[in-house]
Amino acid sequence: MDKLVLVNEKDEVLGYETKEKCHLGEGILHRAFSVYIFNKKGELLIQQRSRLKKLWPLYWANSCCSHPRQGEDYIKAGQRRLKEEMGFTCPLKFLTKFQYQIPYKNIGSENELCAVLIGNCDEEPNPNPDEVANWKWARVLELREEFKKNPESYAPWFKIGLGKI
Numbered sequence: 001m002d003k004l005v006l007v008n009e010k011d012e013v014l015g016y017e018t019k020e021k022c023h024l025g026e027g028i029l030h031r032a033f034s035v036y037i038f039n040k041k042g043e044l045l046i047q048q049r050s051r052l053k054k055l056w057p058l059y060w061a062n063s064c065c066s067h068p069r070q071g072e073d074y075i076k077a078g079q080r081r082l083k084e085e086m087g088f089t090c091p092l093k094f095l096t097k098f099q100y101q102i103p104y105k106n107i108g109s110e111n112e113l114c115a116v117l118i119g120n121c122d123e124e125p126n127p128n129p130d131e132v133a134n135w136k137w138a139r140v141l142e143l144r145e146e147f148k149k150n151p152e153s154y155a156p157w158f159k160i161g162l163g164k165i
Helices: 074-086 140-149 156-164
Strands: 003-007 013-018 030-038 044-049 064-066 093-104 108-120 132-138
Touching: 030 074, 030 156, 044 074, 044 140, 064 074, 074 093, 074 108, 074 132, 093 156, 108 156, 132 140, 140 156
Parallel strands: 030 108
Antiparallel strands: 003 013, 003 030, 030 044, 030 064, 044 132, 093 108
């Protein structure tokens, strides 16, 4: 099992730990990334997380998100995971990072230093059903309105990351 990269607030590596332990209780700060893919129309590819996900199952989220492996940079990790989750890859660009800690019910927490990666692609996704329940292209202005109307339908990191773009 791949271990997640434990970091401090400056993104300096402190060690490695299992995904399970990193998400228990309040969580242990670790590296993560969120990918935002836009098409030529300026629409954002979003996904509904699989019901198999332990944290935030069936919530809508950005195009893809996960964790870099030991020795893997954010861009390579984002391209790998985009292929694993959505069935395609494309060039990605690093935009920024943000740190957040949010509990999910009494199950666990995200405690991440999250890189925001963006890309452009018009390819039709072929998602892995173990990772993705549904997907669609969405207009950003409409999404921002949806966040206000139905905040409980969207993963917290999705809303934070989109605010950084």
